Amino acid sequence: MVGSAIRRWLEAAGYRNIIGHPSSELDLTNQSATTKFLLRERPEYASLSAAKVGGIHANNTYPAKFIYPNLTAD
Helix, strand or coil, rough: CHHHHHHHHHHHHHHCCEEEEEECCCCCCHHHHHHHHHHCCCCCCCCCCCCCHHHHHHHHHHHHHHHHHHHHCC
16 A cells, blocks of 8 residues: 555656565565565665555554564564
């Protein structure tokens, strides 16, 4: 959600050489996978916006289920 918004903003600003993958292909909460990706692609800039999310109701109902994995991602 946030990553898509950042990508749209960059594209609207004229940036074209944007590298990215959907979470189904690259789990940015996985430090090892992210490091391998960054070493392989060697981007000039990086914006990592991965997080476990569930919407307003889920976040309010089960806050620990979302905050804990977001703070402790390897």
